Amino acid sequence: MSGPSGPPIVSVTGGADGIEARYTDIEHLAALFDDAGDGLRHDAWEDKALAINGDLLESSILSPGSFADAEGAVIAATVGPHGLAFRAVGMEADALSMQVSVGLLRASDDLARQAMEVLDYGAGYLLGASLPLLGLAGLLGGTALILGNPALAAYLAAHPEARDALLDGAVEDLEGFLEDHPDLVQHLVNGGGGLIDGLLGDLPPAVREALLDELGLDPFHGTTNDAAGDLAGLFGDTEVSVTPGAVDPRDLSAPGSLEQLLDNLGLTNTGADGEIDIQRIGEGDDARYIVNLPGTDSWDDDAGDARDLTGNLQLVAGQDTAYTRGIMEAMAAAGIPPGAPVMLVGHSQGGMAAAHLAADPDFQGGYDVQHVVTAGSPTAQVPHIPSNTQVLSLENSGDLVPLTDGEDNPDEPNRTTVVFDGRTGSIGENHSMDTYSAGGAAVDASDDPSINHALDALREDGFLGSDDSTSTQSYTIAREP
Template identity: 45%
Template sequence: MSTGQLPPIESVSGGSHGVEAGYEQMLALAERYESQAADFVEMAGLGAKVMANGDLLESAILSPGSFADAEVQVLDATTGTDGLTVRAIGIEADALGVRAVVAAFKASDALSKHATEMIDNALGRMLLPAALASLPALLLAGGAGYAYYSTLSPAEQQALEKQLADDLGQLLHDHPELAQHLINGGGGLIQTLLPGIGLLDPADGPIDQATTNDAARLLSLLLGNSTDYQVNPLSDLPPGVGAESEVPGDLRTLIQQLDRTNQIDARDPNAQGAIQIQQVGDKYIVYIPGTDDMSPIPQDGEHARDMETNYQLIGGLDSAYGNGIKQAMLDAGLEGKDVMLVGHSQGGMVSTSLAADPSFTQHFNVEHVVTAGSPTAQVPHLPDGTHAIHFENRGDAVPLLDGEDNPDDPNRTTIKFDEGSSDIGGNHGLDHYANGAAAADASSNGSIQDEIDRMRDDGYLGSGASGPVVSYQVTR
């Protein structure tokens, strides 16, 4: 692929050059100011000690003029109008100013988030009353629409359905923020549907109202909130199926390896729920695919990668998939090892969730997380030693399901690129995310390149043959 064919990167947030990293650099500058001011104060105190020196005082008898001149010079340098004490006060004031600016910026960010959550919650509360108020008109329009639809030939009906789907997909591609705000109003909508149910309160968000995370938690509870799992090794995959035994050379290759794992169940329907673990030197990359069963209500009791797991992950709960991945890694002998988690869709959700879970990180040192097409904002923080790259394709609805932007943290870089179209399902494909990763490889953005360099330094990106790739199947 030539550079001219790479999809444009629309935005990069977080990482070493992000807003939060800038705040940290400003606070570090304030600390240096304060340290310098303390040094000046200490140096100013030496002036009094110098003037009280016995030998110096005795010399005053021999040369009173020289002593007086030295006294004036020392006092002027330490406590004078341009001395160390005054300079220390000025530097300390600068430090306080820097801290005040950072505090003001952070307060503004928090206020903006609070206001957005309040507005979105109110929007969710308004949806049901608005729909009920317009129900007669909707029924009338729907009846007229069905009457017209019924007069069309099967080919014309199919064309109309495709046109409607394309129009909806184009709307999502052109205005993804609309879908994000609607989803973020999920807590308000559920509160309206089920007033006083109590399962949504107390809310866990930045406002004293239910959030989308609360709504997802309720849905998972209604489905049973099962976390039972079963893990089996997969040792008889067809030749050429799954990740190759080559060290990923860059982000694009890493996503392509994930895609090969993702395609295992397409080649072998009995292998649904497959994950793969690749040894790279003395470290390991875990490839974690996404949802198999997209039915709102799971259709069987076997799939661990179903909508119940999605609800659990957005709601901040444990899941059968996450527990099964942990057990598979233990079975593979990864206790105490350095690992990278790479996930698509639900796989990225569970990767981010596990990396923030102390009960998981007590067994594994998660150095890196890479997600493709995953909602991950429901995980507010990752440990300082864990670095993440989140890829989001414009027009892909799945990354919007958390209802908000990812945290702008120094150790989390979110890359939004545009290789989308009106095909909502197609925009979620890993072929697009491999191209987005290639655009990141070619980017000069500081946050991106710092993360790539860190992955190389840590040994996850390189060249040549890797160690073995082992496969496991996670089911309920």
């Protein structure tokens, strides 16, 4: 699938035309068949009563032949082999067959998912247990290569540019391999719990127990989410502060398309660390609010950034973060009234935070969260989002970040995931906002039913294509020292 503009679309899952939506349609059809069968059976017994109608019985004396014909016709039409009761049983049998089929299909899907979880955990465990030996073998092999070839060692020492080129070539080869094998990366990440357990399990029992006690780690991590939560606990958490952001707020126009919506998010992304934008479209009771949420600013957990490594680990584990708490404080400071229509738009960690908030009953209770749009964000760790919220997730097939949840996004009628082929040869560029804006253009041009339903809903709710006035407020979210 591809449109006249933007990179080609590789796959579309979930949404109005997804598998779960079709399962739900079959269940609705089964319910209609079951109700119709109940109605026919009721009518059959009501009509069968005509056979013992007093007037009809009295007519048997005057005209035995016609009475017999009438009795036969009533019986045939109601409880006969082609009558209402027979058809009622057939319709109810069809309803039961559809319900059982959907149940079996869902059970099969769940069984396959659980089997893959077990396989990925086992692969991760074996890798974790083998890493010390693999690392030693790699070190010895590299040392042997250099010692066994003194001329090469001397040349690299005298020509650092050659050494750098060799390293650059190795990095480029690695980037190309990861781009071409995203499924492998996803399975490796999904085995993260097993990897941690394998590393710990290879230690002497006394050392292992002492380390678990000292760090406060659990002895078993069944999933990557469990491992992320345990690791996040090592860094701790702090309070958050929210202050007005840019002195000159970014002038974000009302987006006319998904590409323009992501362009606006790209502008927010150029702000200072921790900044978010809250855009109001319309006035008074008709106002809608778009909250733009950029991704990770720093991998240094001592820098005071709310968008850091700790936040990523906490979100994968399904925990609140300084960032999500700061977003809620910023929305309150912006004066968004309770129950107002809201759309959360996030890149990378910003999309993770958006999905997390959309699944939070307290957050949903404060606002009418109508839409979430994510770009390059792992969101499968959020298993369910209320049906009143439509989620549109964009993932670049060459981007490793959306794979760090270890699983595909859930296939739900209100969650549409679009994977496009925007590979650039660079891991960083594959994750950039420019790449995702181009992906937005491809989505705008698509004729896929699930995509069209998602975009139509964005337009109907006034978040795309509005000519209403707009204003933007910026806020900076930071960890307290």
